[in-house]
Amino acid sequence: MAFTFQINHDVNFDHNEKLLKKTEDNRTKLHHTTVEPVDLVDIIADHSAMNGFKAVSNKNKIESLADYSLGKNGKLVLDFGDHQVGRFSINIDSVGSPMDSPLFLHLTFAETPAEIGIDANSYEGWLSSAWISEEFIHLDVLPTRLELPRRYAFRYVEIEVKDSSPKWLASFSKPIVTTESAVSLQDVPKVEIKDPELKKIDEISIKTLHDCMQEVFEDGPKRDRRLWLGDLRLQALANYKTFNNQKLVKRCLYLFGSMPTTDGKISANIFTNSNPIPDDTFMYDYSLFFISVLKDYFDNFRDTEVLNDLYPVAKKEMDLALEEVDSQGKLQPNEKWPVFVDWSNNFDKQTAGQAILIYVLKQFVELAKVQANEDAAKYQRLIEKYSNFAQKQLFDKTKGFFVSGSKQEINIASQVWMVLAHVLTDEQNKQLMTNGIKRFFPVTGIATPYMYHHIAEALFESDHQKEGIQLIKNYWGKMIQLGADTFWEAFKPEDLHFSPYGSPIINSYCHAWSCTPTYLIRKYLINE
Template identity: 55%
Template sequence: MAFTFQINNDIKFKYNQDLLNKANQYRPTINYHSVNATSLGNLNKSTNSLGGYNIKKVADISELPKHSFTQDEKVILDFGDHYVGRFSMNIKKLGSPMDAPVFLKFKFAEMPVELAEDSANYRGWLSKSWIQEEYIHLDTLPTRLELPRRYSFRYLEITILGISSKWQVVFENPVVTTESSADLSKVSVPKLADSEITKIYAVGLKTLEGCMQDVFEDGPKRDQRLWLGDLRLQALANYATFKNTDLVKRCLYLFAAMPSSNGWLPADVFTKPTEIPDDTFLFDYSLFFVSILADFEKFSHEKVILNDLYDVAKKQINIALKQVSKQGELKLNDTYPVFVDWSNEFDKTTAGQAIMIYTLKQFIALARLVKDPETRFYKARLASLEEFTKQHLFDEKIGLFVSGNEREINVASQAWMVLAHVFNDQENQKLMQNTVHQLFPIKNIATPYMYHHVTQALFEANLTDEAVKLMKSYWGKMVQLGADTFWEAFNPEKPEYSPYGSSLLTSYCHAWSCTPVYLIEKYLLKNN
């Protein structure tokens, strides 16, 4: 259950400096706050926590300067919540003159289970350079150590790897200087009658805050870049909470400014040391540029952005329609794969067809706004897509959509067809009732990204109780296992699952998992 790297060294990119300049006009102000560690702890086995570990408090942080440490000793600092930022602390010696350097290891962790793993044993397919560990020699004490990198963590384990037997080391005033373009003080968690849903909202809000940096990052611990699929969900969550429209504008302009020579938008972009498009391309992610632009226009009604970027959105639709037959069948290929979800254990053809319909409908709404003379052409293409879908992809006997040559039945197909509103409301409700009856509990899916779409499909089908139940069993289960922020991947049947074979590489604060704030605001709060 994993995705694979794309390497497209032969792809050339076109840079639109005017759009890049506009992206930089919306570069956000980063907010900084100093947060002190709250307590000292020990790694403790716990059957109720992720991976079987939690941190048990042993003392208040005020006790830290009273302890001195020598060879092979360690201390775990707990900051009380998840933070994204830079670490610093005072370090001094106690005893005889400093006759040798001190050699320290710093291990940052979002979840306690990370402290239980030895990075030397990691053999996964992602680079181990992402592991949040630092090895440092200090020749002179006392000093104020300021680590240069940004970390995403709640816990910090410090180990003394080398020190003279003549003296000890003392640690004081451990601080994280947090970084985010979001400001939690300006957003409050709504008061809901259901305390579990309230907690899910709060954790989702904290997740979004950690991922709102210079751009909407997919994860502050790992990747630390802007992905189109994540951006669509982050923007929706942002409209429900922080309402930072400038950050959405910046991200839209960045993608629009760096297409490939054939017009494809990159699935992700880097912003350091300068703006760089990745050589990864995904069929549905490119189409989601249309969705992000349409959602932004619906929320803000800022026609300047629409006028600047409409042609880029139209290009993505035109490219995608080249893969649609005259009869309305989407024909996917390996050179421009559809993502849908990390899992490769299900057929994605029908979900891809639904995403084509979903984004084309949004594009037609934009085309009407700008009075595009070709709007009728796109409406005709939509009609053929929907007709093919109803005639050839829906199995009336079982009441579900099938996918691929083997006519596979999977939950992604049903969810995306409901979101695309191929059927009317009554038919959508019946479709999701059949989905719950025949395809729940969900199998072969381990990402909040796909769980979001299934949950939203339940809400859209007016199956509110079932949607809330799924939200609680998925995001609520993460909270029960100790989540301060929501995770990149989670399989309720196998909570320890990691796409990379190690918790050390899994992102436990990840953009596409923040969407309960959007779902709760859209479907629960507005209905109260």
Template identity: 45%
Template sequence: MVSIQQAKQHTIEHNVDFIKKAKDLKPTLIRDIIYPSHIVEVIRNDDAVHGWEVKKKEKASSLSSQTYGKGDQFILDFGTHQVGYIKMKVTPIGSPPDAPLHLKLTFGEMPIEMAEPFSTYSGWISSSWLQEETMHIDALPNNIELSRRYSFRYVKVEVLDTSTKYKVTFDDMQCHTVTSANPSDVPSFPHKDELIHTIDKVSMKTLQDCMQEVFEDGPKRDRRLWLGDLRLQALANYKTFQNNDLVKRCLYLFAGVTNTNGQVAANLFISPKLIPDDTYLFDYSLLFVTTLHDYYFYVKDENTLKDLWRTAYQQIEIALTRLNEQHVVQDSETWWSFIDWNDDLNKQAASQAILIYAIKHAIKLAEVLEDEKVTCLKQKLKEITEATKRHLWDKDKKFFISGENRQVSWASQIWMVLAEVLGPKENNELLHRLLSEKPEIGITTPYMYHYLVEALLLVNEKEKAVEQIKTYWGEMVKDGADTFWELYNPKNKSFSPYGSPLINSYCHAWSCTPTYFIREYNM
């Protein structure tokens, strides 16, 4: 089990003006009704992801002609990933119902969730994220409407009990989907490469299903606004749905509930009221700066920039307090920086690079505002960049090293390239060396793969960037992804940092950025 950050003293400063602006930007959700396409079964296939595959049995339209009693079950396939609310009609067949109908519904984004009992889950995050609902229905016939929103493609319906005198039929099963993304707003982008075209579509579907009243990290889990995810979702949004007010709303939400030091939380709870989590991450706080930077340069909303500049600058100030006398981020077991889901990853060097990356974005914003802080920022940038080359660059290994064990990782090199600590030629050589030598401490998430692709594009390696997208996200497509996943390790496709792939999110915000790359760089 990983350690959990829990603040002992968690005092929040509420900026009423910012919170009101965010509230005024709350979107109206777009609704649709989707019907299942097939009744299916899940069968064992060791060559499939997680060892399970779906096989069609018959059209879903045949459901109403079938009866189900105690111990019976069926699985419906809605054709693609859905986020919304289930409705259905249940009718008794036989004698008048002399006992309640006891029903269990299980929702799954992947076949494994239909095949393996949730009772087998023993991971370290709460099993309450596993999507199932048990109910007693006293009055029949009845129109059932579930009040909880679910994220799924498959629904398993189990009749736990009726009585010996009656059975039931199911009819008019439907999902009332919700999203704040309007597909009609997406500019057409036909592509002659079929795989790239499919990756683009799946990326947009991923983003669409995560766009709710905020940019959620995942509609299954955590159903929350996370800063690291927001930065990537916003980039994809600018090139697709262009719901820029949703980005603006999320920025104001983060700035509206900082701690007493002015630091933004790593994630926010939105309902029943706005609450910042007591998790604060070094890298995520700095990504507030880059997200504001991206928003301004795409939207040119100077009023919002003026409002939020102080919050952005505070993230730099707070991060600078983490530097030691050598101007290097202090590495210890008492601090938190995400970078990637890898327990073996030392995060010092990558965090140092993200600080440089954020300062460079802050300088551009300060120049727009003609803020005198630009002088201080440039001086700090010079000091930290020189210290990085002096203390974290290994001339013999020709890699950046991290931590007391001088670890060489993919994440450290990628972020140092993005921070442009070295010159263009040296950056290009560093990435070529990385791809050739393949250090053991690799990448585990689409989140970090995004930054690998971004780094390749920065050094003008567009073909290699396309290759990474087709190899990584394309492999997910080949493995059946209709939305892109939170975690994907091609060498271990059942990888889960939580203890089981059952609880992984298979529609996850930080995996949606191929559509940004494809459209921004005309891939």
């Protein structure tokens, strides 16, 4: 993990009140369901399991939960059967002599067994330990209905009595989670997927997207619970093929479009818990993807009001991005506005960034034509200029690959994004990815479904359907084999204990940028 915090205290943001009002006009009403646990389990160490722990059903029955009273250091683990996002509540009573002391509880909410199995006190990572989903609670009077105000993302809940009194025990009953989501799983049109493995991957992709669709498209309901532009682009594409919720995408577009910096730069993410606040983090490709989200939204809904409102924002963003290109047509990386592409900084991103610029510039030209903008021809000429530079200066014909940076590095990201930008002909794209398969497969060293998505999409776009299907099965299918009920933020098949944060207990196991197999399957493999 090489992504670093940005701190830009000197940045000032505009606030377009007219557009901000439209974010409120498009606020979605959340759906709620009540879910009860299905089992009582033990969390046990298993070196072959994901992050070294697994859940196994114990001899106790969930129907008899109230009979299993706990004293000091007593524990039980509820299994809700599937990933849940919502608010937890439970009845608690005392059993035995009168309650002569408070009840001191420790509750742990876990998306995976390892988050209970690993001692939270061992965490020394670079993200705040405040993200660990646990609560310490004192209760002075029983019986009571404990209703926790925070929202959690979890499948398992461990209840531990830290201390009480030798005179009495604590009894628990009627635990529930009241779930939250902007959509219902019943909203998704049924499609026929004959391959059972792809069918399961599609179902879990949809569940992942569902749990990340809250008042905005969150990157993850456990952590960071933020609206990130790169995640939004992929979530929106998956949404169009499944829930097709218009208001949520519209609201997110207005949130980004209403609060650029005073010079027009769009933040990489927005905090949305109360009054929306743009973060002082900026990434070149994420800022450009505002244009992609707007173009994809317009293609799906033909909403001219949104396009008219946000086209000036998109144009300003494009013009700012073009300032990073030299007179030859070469993107010059800027440390203050870095190209993201993927988490790692262990590969050169210049050529991938060039391809992303071309990719988005093509989308922007289509919007400019709809707007009858007289500058559309100018931007079209820039596409040709930047593409010609890539073909003549960045493509090494003898090696059959695009090279990147001063060291002429050959990496998979450069090839993938040049394919997605269609800088070469279809026949050349196919050959480029054929070369890439020989050189880079099986894929290693990449830790995010975000990058794996783009690799898979490049395979489909270059007429490598068989390899695209296999990549989806090898990556997302492997998560399912390891027990995933939603798809994860980070995963290295070659390193089952990988965490970008120093410990798996801080990882997000339901994450927006991992939901895209449903989009890939429904776009490339199903005739709708």
